[in-house]
Amino acid sequence: MSWLEYGLRGGILTTHYPHGDDRMPDAYRGEIEFVESAHQAAAGERIVADVCLSHAIADEGGSARVDSLRCFRCGECTRVAPERFLNRNHFEVARVAESPASVLRALRKRLRSLGRSIHLRHVDAGSDGSEEQELNAIFNPFYDANRLGVFLTASPRHADMLVVTGAVTKPMLEPLQRTFAAMPSPKVVIALGTTACSGGIFRDRPEIVGPVDAVLPVDVWIPGAPPSPLSILHGIWVALGHTLAHGEVGA
Amino acid sequence: MIAPSTLQATVRRRIDAGARLAWIFADRVGSEAILCYVIEEGGKLQTLSGPVFESVRSLAVGLPAAAWYEREISERWSVRFENLPPNPPLTTVLPAERLRFVDSSEVSTLLYGPVRSGIVESVRWVVETAGEDFISVYPSMWLKHRGLEARFVNVPIALAPYVAEHVSGASASSHAAAFCRATEMLLGIEASERARAARAVLVEFERIHQHLDSLAKLAEDASLSVGSAQMFAAKERVHRLLCEATGNRFARGSICVGGTRFDVFERLRQTCVRELDGLQKHALSAVDRLVSTQSLMDRLIGTGTIAHDDAAAAGAVGPTARGSGVSCDVRARDGYLFTPLDSREALEGGGDAAARTLVRVAEIRRSFQLVRNALDANPGGPHCTSARPTDGEAVARVESPQGELLYFVRIESGAIARVAVRGASFANWPLFIPSLRGNIFTDFSFIEHSFGALQSEVDR
Numbered sequence: 001m002s003w004l005e006y007g008l009r010g011g012i013l014t015t016h017y018p019h020g021d022d023r024m025p026d027a028y029r030g031e032i033e034f035v036e037s038a039h040q041a042a043a044g045e046r047i048v049a050d051v052c053l054s055h056a057i058a059d060e061g062g063s064a065r066v067d068s069l070r071c072f073r074c075g076e077c078t079r080v081a082p083e084r085f086l087n088r089n090h091f092e093v094a095r096v097a098e099s100p101a102s103v104l105r106a107l108r109k110r111l112r113s114l115g116r117s118i119h120l121r122h123v124d125a126g127s128d129g130s131e132e133q134e135l136n137a138i139f140n141p142f143y144d145a146n147r148l149g150v151f152l153t154a155s156p157r158h159a160d161m162l163v164v165t166g167a168v169t170k171p172m173l174e175p176l177q178r179t180f181a182a183m184p185s186p187k188v189v190i191a192l193g194t195t196a197c198s199g200g201i202f203r204d205r206p207e208i209v210g211p212v213d214a215v216l217p218v219d220v221w222i223p224g225a226p227p228s229p230l231s232i233l234h235g236i237w238v239a240l241g242h243t244l245a246h247g248e249v250g251a
Numbered sequence: 252m253i254a255p256s257t258l259q260a261t262v263r264r265r266i267d268a269g270a271r272l273a274w275i276f277a278d279r280v281g282s283e284a285i286l287c288y289v290i291e292e293g294g295k296l297q298t299l300s301g302p303v304f305e306s307v308r309s310l311a312v313g314l315p316a317a318a319w320y321e322r323e324i325s326e327r328w329s330v331r332f333e334n335l336p337p338n339p340p341l342t343t344v345l346p347a348e349r350l351r352f353v354d355s356s357e358v359s360t361l362l363y364g365p366v367r368s369g370i371v372e373s374v375r376w377v378v379e380t381a382g383e384d385f386i387s388v389y390p391s392m393w394l395k396h397r398g399l400e401a402r403f404v405n406v407p408i409a410l411a412p413y414v415a416e417h418v419s420g421a422s423a424s425s426h427a428a429a430f431c432r433a434t435e436m437l438l439g440i441e442a443s444e445r446a447r448a449a450r451a452v453l454v455e456f457e458r459i460h461q462h463l464d465s466l467a468k469l470a471e472d473a474s475l476s477v478g479s480a481q482m483f484a485a486k487e488r489v490h491r492l493l494c495e496a497t498g499n500r501f502a503r504g505s506i507c508v509g510g511t512r513f514d515v516f517e518r519l520r521q522t523c524v525r526e527l528d529g530l531q532k533h534a535l536s537a538v539d540r541l542v543s544t545q546s547l548m549d550r551l552i553g554t555g556t557i558a559h560d561d562a563a564a565a566g567a568v569g570p571t572a573r574g575s576g577v578s579c580d581v582r583a584r585d586g587y588l589f590t591p592l593d594s595r596e597a598l599e600g601g602g603d604a605a606a607r608t609l610v611r612v613a614e615i616r617r618s619f620q621l622v623r624n625a626l627d628a629n630p631g632g633p634h635c636t637s638a639r640p641t642d643g644e645a646v647a648r649v650e651s652p653q654g655e656l657l658y659f660v661r662i663e664s665g666a667i668a669r670v671a672v673r674g675a676s677f678a679n680w681p682l683f684i685p686s687l688r689g690n691i692f693t694d695f696s697f698i699e700h701s702f703g704a705l706q707s708e709v710d711r
Contacts, residue, residue: 003477006540010533013484025491027498027518053410074413074504079512087498123366124373126395129707130420130501133464136370137490140483154368171344171394172373175366201417207398226420228500 013141015230018148018237022230028089029073030231034064035086051076054194054201068093069197072225091228094235095221117149118240121159121183125176125212127166130226131193135163137229150236156182161239164216167195167202168209180216188239190220192232197221258301259308262288266314272566274657275320276671277328284328289646289657294584296646306331316566319681342393344375352389357381365394372706383691388684395710403670408434408508408640411667415658416503418672419708422461424453425651426708427506430670433647433660434508438640443632446510448625452519453493453502454649455618459534460489461652462611465703466541469608472696473547482541485534492530496522510635520626531619538612551605555686555698558602562682569654570614571679571702574607576600581650604701640665651675653703674708
């Protein structure tokens, strides 16, 4: 039996997402949500101080908000205060810049001018190594990003989209900026993973220059530690202007 | 503590008598730097430490395993080692004009990295070549240095395993387990059999997905698209199983000091009832097919060969060492994780990329067996054991997918004062350069992927 025959016998594994629905398991920590309850107390403060390693929980006087870009989805708050912090298993967590509608339209027009297929260039600016494996996974038979016209390219000269993983370390600043500069316009920058989006637990470390948006104009943020391949597909789809980002209101 | 004048001589004597040098790291007590030598004697780890005055004798001459540890300490802790062979810096990135070491017009210098084709972690290799052959190769690392060892300091002990998972996200369970084991040793507690069984299952699944990743990349290098896709598909199924059981595709947030954060064992058991048979059948049939694909094996046989004695002298660990016939499986020696062994360690004698690949395939098979053994045993006990904070220090190890992973933890006044990490990838990288000798440029990625190193645990 040849490899081809062996592969064919396995049948079709590929998701229909983003054209159809797909879902993550119930337990998947996609996003943590703060729940308003009748018994608001000082507990929020204690949680902010003790439990969140990346300071993602902002105390807003009796209420609280979880910053999705800072949260690395450890789930600690949901175990310490399950009545206040709820785990959601949704994977469509990408954010676009909080810009006026005109800027969004300009961004989408710019992206549409790229045509139907786009080429990604990846730079690891200081990741933990799992984001690379999840980005690689969007090309496996379960997700098959090629079917959406998404391809990898070795040369930044041929790249439309720059995907950056990890908070930017000092030695990686120059290689990252040079890769960005070598790409032709229009170009899109995606920050992939919580550390790339906000610095995560490294935010105050002297070894880190900052999150990706401190050094490059980021268009789409995909938080997660690491974000699942479905989240990455969603983020790319958002960047291409096909789907609304999380919390974005349709015009 | 051993007096500085005799510390290195003592270590050398113990090694000459048959001990293995596992690790050298630096610590600071007050304002004084101290060096800690971790050696393995009769299957047990021992730490010999002593203060540094001005300079210390290098062990690297005659003991290659010491070289990279001493280079890192000399560059990052300003400790002067006498007789340390001169080398370009390991942990700082030199400007391009200073990256020419061989003075000959025939030789060209290539900077390979940090931004390379494909989706890879950042590392730079400075390659000097006169056409096809490698003349010399220098590593330039620490591009991804995020200060992780310092990040641990003063983090509440209950949250510190999350930091360990950031050292290497791809082998997060091994890192969390090694950190927790060291902390439990110094706190004087032991996780229940049930919690240790859960950790063992997580680490074995991690080994399966990391080995599949390495095999997939080798298949990709050989343009074996369907083979590579099948490896990645099997890997995906492992991640889906872990996600369903733990809520994270790399099982992050599962392991804590004292055990596991919830009854991970029960969740794994329930998920495996549905998923394990199908996953195992798919993964094993695909990897068996891969190593019987002659076009791939032809490319690996005789490529990147490491002799048994070189691997042992350089302190190699994991599949890299076992491919050269060096026995080094921590699981067999430590008995800490719940892994009743029913089969012998996977060893191959060839020392080449093919041997390392065969070791990985044998280990995938064995890992499935260990998962089943642990699940069948269904041991009892609480999922987490609590402990009162105490001061102390300890070294612990876990057999991560890449090999022996070491953690040192010191707690002072109830707070974490120092954590040091020796990733398995760090122990194996020094062998990468000699393994390139006699190979040509197109072998580079095959040899690199046969090492399966994770740069994030090297740079930290």
